[in-house]
Amino acid sequence: MSKLTKVEQYVPEQALQSYLDSMLQEAAASLAEPEPVVVATAELAVETPPVAALPRHMPLASQPPAVPPAVSDAPVWREQPFEALLFDVAGLSLAVPLLELGSIHTLDSEITPLFGQPGWFLGLLSTPAGNLKVVDTARLVMPERYRPELRDNIRYVISIQGCDWALAVHAVRESIHLTQGQIKWRSQQGKRAWLAGTVIEHMCALLDVSQLSVLLDSGSRTGKGGTSALG
Secondary structure (H helix, E strand, C coil): CCCCCCHHHHCCHHHHHHHHHHHHHHHHHCCCCCCCEEECCCCEEECCCCCCCCCCEEECCCCCCCCCCCCCCCCHHHCCCEEEEEEEECCEEEEEEHHHEEEEEECCCCCECCCCCCCCEEEEEEECCEEEEEEEHHHHHCHHHCCHHHHHHCCEEEEECCCCEEEEECEEEEEEEECHHHEEECCCCCCCCCEEEEECCCCEEEECHHHHHHHHHHHHHHCCCCHHHHC
16 A cells, blocks of 8 residues: 555545535435325315434544434434544545544554455454454445545544444544534435535534444445445
8 A cells, every 4th residue: 555646636625515515415315305294174284394304553532522403312422512533535524523433543554355345345454452344435435436546545544433343544634623503414314324414614524433333234244345235
């Protein structure tokens, strides 16, 4: 992984806003708008409202987060202001609540590929805490813009709290404080279930890695190689 390519070229800065908006639109596109329900006796149409929807191995500090549409069993970071880590993948900035992350690992050793795994599964990375299952994050979040050479620029692996999955990223930036009003939450469940919303101020997508880890477990068990399998 020594070849250096300008990953920013795949997502020009001026296109980020429209790209983030399209991610939210696509996330809800698989669900049709609810049809009005007509009460025959009173001949009144009642609309059903939409459902509200860097050291070599560096441990991450964590703090609580904000309140989107009401969801049963919603993670705590959705209910109050929270700290999030910003990192870059193929020129796109992503944010993840610190509560959902484990440690940052500098990629200074080889990732061991495994036979018969989905295309988004890079392989195993040995760490002091054990083996991590490394995900090709760029291929998952922006498959339509993915290029194989992007793998050459992976510099860090960030583990997900409570499981052995980890995200391969190109750059780690900073920790930011977010409140509910700063986030454009997705309003419906649908495609891109791992997308919690977007943060316009920082021009980034907010990931729900708890949901992502569930999808990863499911995808790895079924051996699905396409990125669309993680929806």
